[in-house]
Amino acid sequence: MSGSILFILLTTLLALLIPWILKTVIDSLKDYPSSQPMLLRYSIFLVLVSALEGVFRFYMRRLLISASRKIEYSIRNDFFSHLQTLDSTFFENNRTGSIMALISNDLDAVRNFLGPGLLNLFNTVFVFFSTIIIMFMISPRLTLYSLVAIPLLPVIVSRLSATLHSRFKISQEHYALLSARTQESIAGIKVTKSFTQENNEIDNFSKLNQEYIVKNMELAKIRSIFWPVMILVGGIGSLLVLMVGGRQVIGGSLTLGQFVQFSSYIIFLTWPLISLGWVINLVQRGEVSMGRLNKVFGLTPVIKEPASPLNKSYLNGDIEFKGVFFKYPVIKAYELYDGQSPEDKSRWILQNINISIKAGMQAGIVGFTGCGKSTAANLVPRLYDPQKGLVLIDGVDIKKISLKVLRPGISYTTQDPFIFSKTIRENILFGVEKINQSVTDNELIEKKVISVSKTAHLHEDVQQFPQGYDTIIGERGITLSGGQKQRLAIARALMTSPNILILDDSFSNIDTGTEELILQDLKKNTADMTKIIISHRISTIKDSDIIIVMDEGQITHTGKHEELLKKSEIYKNLYHRQQLAEELEEEL
Amino acid sequence: MNDMHRESFYEKDIEEKQVDRKVALKLLKYVAPYKFLMAFTVFLLLLIAGLELAGPYLIKIAIDEHLALGQADGFLRIVVIFAAVLAGLFIFRFFQQYLTEYLGQKIMYDLRMDIFKHIQKMEMSFFDKNPTGRILTRVTTDVQALNELLSSGIVTFFGDIFMIAGVAIVMISLNLKLSLVTFSVLILLAAATFIFRKKVRVSFKIIRAKISNMNSFIHEAVTGINTVKLFNREEKNADEFDELNRSYLFQYLKTIFYYSVFFPVVGLISAIAIALIVWYGGGQVIRNLLTLGTLVAFIQYIEKFFHPISDLAEKFGIIQEAVAASERIFTMLELEPKIISAQNPAKISSVRGNIEFENVWFAYDNNNFILKDISFKLKAGKSIAIVGATGSGKTSIINILNRFYDIQKGSIYLDGVNIKKYDLSQLRKHIGVVMQDVFLFSGNILENIRLGNKDISFDSVMQAAKYVNADKFIKMLPDGYETDIKERGQVLSVGQRQLIAFARALVFNPEILLVMDEATSSIDSEIEALIQDALSKIMKDRTTIVIAHRLSTIKHADTIIVLTHGRIVESGTHKELLALKGFYYKLYKYQYRLQA
CATH class of the missing domain: 3.40.50.300 (P-loop containing nucleotide triphosphate hydrolases)
Incomplete structure (x- = not known):
């Protein structure tokens, strides 16, 4: 894990180097009479940096995504083993299909959080902060302008994610219900057929299925607003940069190259925001599902190995x-x-x-x-x-x-x-x-x-x-x-x-x-x-x-x-x- | 482990020929009902792509016409337009996103319904061959795998394509030469994509099969949990599961390598494009053949050009997995149910209940005949008792009369018409079955009796329950008719379940009744008396075939058939059989001996 964080850091730093090279190129084109060989050097440098970044990116991806799959594998194994220790009472009171939803659907959500979720979360945080540092180095004032909308972020995020959380919970629970109902319908098919209740079964299933959509659409409302909001927050920054930075260039207090570089960084700032929206989505869903899994993990069987079993290796039979x-x-x-x-x-x-x-x-x-x-x-x-x-x-x-x-x-x-x-x-x-x-x-x-x-x-x-x-x-x-x-x-x-x-x-x-x-x-x-x-x-x-x-x-x-x-x-x-x-x- | 066994319980995970295109067409059929909605979201995407492109262009104008020249007039206008673009993007993105999710949910709803309906149509032997866990996977996990493809995949796919096309057009219109320089790297991209596709292609079908196999295994382990515990199988089971789980993991790890390579390669190719522009375009700027603004815009456009490409690559996995899942869904949907209604079914206005078996031969698998040359007639309103040892084929008679299975030779007639000529559900509607192992659904007693059919009122359920003597014990349960019965139904005893089954049969009021009376054959108790009483009540004036062990039931039947090894060895009325001095005579003798 720490290895992959290092790779994320390296990848991010190199990725940030590219706009800097571009800035140098543009400034040199505007202010100095550049020469073709110099441009060639820049180009080669650009490709080299990108290649190196690619190598780090490869390791970053491979480490984190593989880790998430491996964690999924061990959670699944643990869950299965844990399930087998639970009392018969547990199986008596929980529907088979609902148990199965946990080990498939919910586990998927947890893995998505651990893999792509964490990857992007780290990535986002690194990109965000390193971009801000570089921007500060270019123009502190402009940076402040571009960050004007950022304080809105915690407010928006915390409000939306709370709703997201509760709606994910409703959706995942309904999925388990759907799964349980389907499982029973398959297991009881003989009864359904002999009483020709197929249509009735279909009607009942249709109702559950319909409710599932309604619940998911409640969720979709929040999900749909999340992404555009994040982009908007980033967009406000670039709008202010255009307005204020533009005036500075016209006024001569900022070079054109710096302005171009700054607009590139703004884009760098927008992507983490978008990805943050996505990550929060994954985090909330993963958290809900992990909570559901933990409910079962938290159950301790009443009937279990005695703490200090008697020294008895066989039964006589009384x-x-x-x-x-x-x-x-x-x-x-x-x-x-x-x-x-x-x-x-x-x-x-x-x-x-x-x-x-x-x-x-x-x-x-x-x-x-x-x-x-x-x-x-x-x-x-x-x-x-x-x-x-x-x-x-x-x-x-x-x-x-x-x-x-x-x-x-x-x-x-x-x-x-x-x-x-x-x-x-x-x-x-x-x-x-x-x-x-x-x-x-x-x-x-x-x-x-x-x-x-x-x-x-x-x-x-x-x-x-x-x-x-x-x-x-x-x-x-x-x-x-x-x-x-x-x-x-x-x-x-x-x-x-x-x-x-x-x-x-x-x-x-x-x-x-x-x-x-x-x-x-x-x-x-x-x-x-x-x-x-x-x-x-x-x-x-x-x-x-x-x-x-x-x-x-x-x-x-x-x-x-x-x-x-x-x-x-x-x-x-x-x-x-x-x-x-x-x-x-x-x-x- | 036996190979044959693996084949039946576990799905084959061998890569078959790629049939992506067919699957895509079939999926499109599910999109078709929503084509206007789809068109609208695509239109929104076009708007979004257009507005996205406007951003760098506005900056180009700002640089070339204002910033580079130090020209402040009109600059504010550009800023205002930029703000309007942002606002527009916000609104369109919200609606596009919401509608896309809606579309995806609708399509998944339709798919789930179709699979569920299809399952309801399949004949019993389908359920004998397919583990419950596997069928369940189709309705739940496999449809879920389509979620992302449907909810974001299709639409972002179009969005990305528009974006790529749009950027290309703008770049060409800005500067053809520079564009051609940029596009030259696409050859590299094509080569990389080709290799990548070839490498990851195989894995996903295998992955879906592995998921399904894991689900089947878990399902069996959960339903058979007590046996697992009693035989101390926990560890070994965990090992077996680990094996399945591990092979699933390895398949994924394989794909992760290729993905991890592919993304940096796309990034590198994009960097090469930028480097080419810097080198070539920069040279043009030096020679004053190109404005600086155009160069900056170009560099930004290249980023916009490659972003959707790597986005598509990211989606590629989702698409592949979804295709693999839908292939499996469609394979199931394409299985034709073998036992279906006749094309022009014979009308059933009122069933009288005359049943005739004519030289019926039946086997579950093709060679092993369970019923051999069975012929008998049963007049409407009369009853037949079938007597015979276990394995003599009694249960099969019930299974073939309501066409759970079709017979190989001979014919079965209902009111003189071959049962294959009726509408299947019409036929079954008139035949009630009381089964040996009473299956209970989760839910309360009321719903279990009326099988969730709300057309049947609480009153008629209660009446039926009263009639079969079930009302009394139901009322004594903690919540009466509302008492919850869990999946495994511990709340009720076997005898009580039997009475529930009678009530179930009665509430649907069929003309013909098939009763399996074996499970309770030797129980004698208060409830046994109730069962007997209930049985004689519901048999009254109803065509009944009863598989019985009880002497009283047998004796009261109008006709008795004695079955051994799938053949009828004796049949006739009580008197006729007595006169025959065969099996039935002996039976009667014992009865007589007891009375003496």
């Missing part, structure tokens, strides 16, 4: 919930975020949950939809933290365990598993920390990929794809059926060899026959793993060591299958009704 109360936290979107949570009127999703699962056990959780089964599972790998009560693993509060120990120790397959647009192999390897390059390791990994796929009963399906494990899955995993997706998710979970395995409704799209086979293989191959299986299908969990029945956020009963059939009304009902459906499914 899980305990102690008086856990939980509801999904609500926060304001990043644009409005002020550190305070809005009033939360919702009810507890989990109320006073007490569970104890010993290492190596298989626990089943059943209950109706919305009873809190999945929410309870979310708390184990700390996607969320409970508001009251404790979750313990191996008798230790999980908040004290390093996330780098906790999460790799747990594999949690969510209800609607997210499959990435990668190959099947890459998806299975998703959670594997490091893939070593050596051949033997690769063979080992390949073997393991196949073995977990076999356990998940995915292998047979994969073999039928022409490209096998290299088959690519579309953005929404479209080439896979619901059941295949779930089995892929199970394979992915097994691949990391966790100590705790949580399967949340992972068999809902898998027929009972296959489910049974998977469960058997799981038992065989993962005997020492603590397993929590969540299902609303009794068959899935009936062989568990402990079964937990949940209803409306509370545990109603715990026990084994036979006990629960006697104790729990809910359990009994579920069991009888489902028996049929499953047997039917098997038949089909």
Whole structure:
């Protein structure tokens, strides 16, 4: 950075030398009988100065613009990494398209400020002051005249830029809204199409789009006045120079050469002013956008690496919930975020949950939809933290365990598993920390990929794809059926060899026959793993060591299958009704 | 990383043949509606250029006629004219600037609308193939890249050209010989520009593709954030992103070098022109062949001549990037939607709801048939239940009836007319779908039920919600119908979402209803009873195809179709199937066993 400032300085000084050479030429032409060889010398000198200036200008540009791109690169990387540390609550309360606007549109504005903005700002300041110094050396009086309008500048600039700032903010916020709306419209296209709401979607989008124009035109008003005003301020200077300087030349107190030189410098003074207008534009926009980015940068995740994690490098697998109360936290979107949570009127999703699962056990959780089964599972790998009560693993509060120990120790397959647009192999390897390059390791990994796929009963399906494990899955995993997706998710979970395995409704799209086979293989191959299986299908969990029945956020009963059939009304009902459906499914 | 995969998810960033001119023509089409406004701003530019040129000329007159001669008379007049020129410039510049921005905003509005409309028209397989992040990039970032070209580019381009032409004309009229000396350096400029263009040409298309790829990656990382966290993928993801980000950076750094060279070169060429004038013109002044004023004016004009040239060079990057972005926009706009309405669509005045499948074969990709030779008839107002294991093709039946996808062989008829002969939106208007995974938009419950369609009143939304038993739980939510649902919809349970979907279907009151009833298949609870009740209510007197697991639903359907591996293995009424003693008979037997 300091290097580039030096280059800016050198470039400016040389650029100012050129009018001085011209002045000398003109004065010599007017006052002395010049000779052709002398003119040649001046010409060559002119070209040399300009060439040298060019060299400095090259370095100046390259250094500053490259720097701005590099800064953009690191902000983008930092932003992405920061985003990944944020709590699930953040993503729950901010729209995807709006987050994406930050990393594209706002970052662009910041870079434009850092690159061309700073370049021109430095340049402007240097040119401005060095020009004034030289002008003073020629004629202090004339200089003062040419600067008459300059005091207006701070007044105009500060008033206009304040307005500019607030209007940029409105515009950038609206852009984020537009982006969010578009993103949802693409994601929900199926609903729109099946209800033939395309025209309605278009109308709604059109309204947003229209509002965006209106907001931008409010901005344009200020932007449009800025540039002409700056030129006018410079113009007033040259007008006064013409008027006063002209009279001085006529009166004989100023040479014609000095006058010409002075008019050249006035032009030098006008350009910085114009560019100042432009720079202020970039600065304001960059500042607004940086502010928006900083709002997100300023968010600290609630769930993060403990300050002094326990010296614990693996999980044994005992899980305990102690008086856990939980509801999904609500926060304001990043644009409005002020550190305070809005009033939360919702009810507890989990109320006073007490569970104890010993290492190596298989626990089943059943209950109706919305009873809190999945929410309870979310708390184990700390996607969320409970508001009251404790979750313990191996008798230790999980908040004290390093996330780098906790999460790799747990594999949690969510209800609607997210499959990435990668190959099947890459998806299975998703959670594997490091893939070593050596051949033997690769063979080992390949073997393991196949073995977990076999356990998940995915292998047979994969073999039928022409490209096998290299088959690519579309953005929404479209080439896979619901059941295949779930089995892929199970394979992915097994691949990391966790100590705790949580399967949340992972068999809902898998027929009972296959489910049974998977469960058997799981038992065989993962005997020492603590397993929590969540299902609303009794068959899935009936062989568990402990079964937990949940209803409306509370545990109603715990026990084994036979006990629960006697104790729990809910359990009994579920069991009888489902028996049929499953047997039917098997038949089909 | 697999190469094939890169191709599908990431856009190709290989330079194709330059088609700049075509793109420019297409962009001009967007300018066309505003041609008068455009003409006016160009006219303003002409005025500005003219006034700009007047400045040095006034100074020349001042020098030659007053200052050099020591002549004070009339000097004040020149000063006044100069002041008027300044004032004029101020006013014209403001209007020119404002109108130009207006023009740019209008054109971007039109472009955004066209892309958005086009997306709405594309068939489902388009969305299967293109990641959301990529499509989003077209509507947002790519249009934004046109901003500068449209808001200042086109107009300054004209302005600069006028300026160059105007300066050239004035210079020629002042002194032909001097002008020719000045213009001689243009050969150098042409050569420099030629080399420069060749060097930076390649980069911008690649840069746009890289931006789009980054957006797709971020989009996936954000939507799949929980999976990323659960599998400790943060660092690896950051590395992958770094790779994309870095390659984007390198492309830019490449262009920066050429830009950094080009500007000083333009400056040098301009200095050479001035040096030539000093040397040659100065000599003429010595020999009294040229006035000093003309020489001074010439030197000033050379500056005015080269300024727009370096300005154009500066804009060159913006233009290149905008061209690359618009090329990608137009490529998308030119994709013809494959599933479209018939040319002369059959009129639908009132749909009765007779549906017939005739030897239907269907595959998502061309070889892998999901449905094989499916034939069945469904009379208006009746219902069909489709039973079968996952992957048997049940969902596809729904996808092809409302033409999300078109079938490869056979025909589907609605009221005796092939569905391909109807107007697409008319067809879909009469077919309601209750989907398995209920998609919720950000917004409140009310808007989610009526899908933002303000033609549907709050009352009818409430009625529909009441009818499907959703009203009760909605009223219990913190803000009732006004309760905000976030993008990921944590507020509602799966069962509640299902009821919302029913209300959605009902409020649009379609004659035909397609229901996916799988997700809640094994839920049994208070809400389950509500769902069942709602389902039987909305199925009443409505042609319904229901994909069901519930015995009660299946039994109540007028016809039952049993599907395995894409083929119908059994079909008929409840009684007929019982008599068949096949799959359905077994099903019934279980039911009987429970009752016993």
